[in-house]
């Protein structure tokens with residue numbers, strides 16, 4: 485999904501990312517947006533929002549609610565989409581807090 489080639493049909497950076505590496509690639513993209521703040525980037529807008537951290541916290545609340553509603557509706561396609569929105573926004577929050585995937589993996593590993 486990241487770094488779209490603008491529809492030229494040429495392979496994009498994201499095409500080269502294996503499924504098992506997609507979380508790391510997404511997080512690296514989020515870190516890049518945080519550092520460079522490119523214009524037109526939704527991710528960058530979450531780092532510069534006038535609401536500050538509340539912007540991403542509100543999105544996490546919304547996406548969590550939408551995830552629950554999709555589950556209650558037994559709508560697996562919607563559940564998949566809303567869960568992906570939720571995970572993406574959680575990763576943006578991690579980046580804002582200077583946490584990373586190693587912190588998340590470490591926490592899960594301790595419980596495993």
Ligand SMILES: N=c1c2ncn([C@@H]3O[C@H](COP(=O)(O)OP(=O)(O)OP(=O)(O)O)[C@@H](O)[C@H]3O)c2ncn1[C@@H]1O[C@H](COP(=O)(O)O)[C@@H](O)[C@H]1O
Pocket residue numbers: 485486487510513517524525526527528546568569572
């Ligand atoms: N994975 C995501 C991703 N998931 C969700 N979203 C955005 O999260 C928002 C979800 O909000 P909603 O569901 O409420 O939909 P909406 O009505 O468009 O939302 P708002 O109007 O409230 O913003 C949408 O704007 C989605 O585009 C994401 N935006 C970006 N990414 C990834 O981040 C990369 C960098 O993208 P840029 O943000 O464009 O730099 C992309 O290549 C993707 O890989």
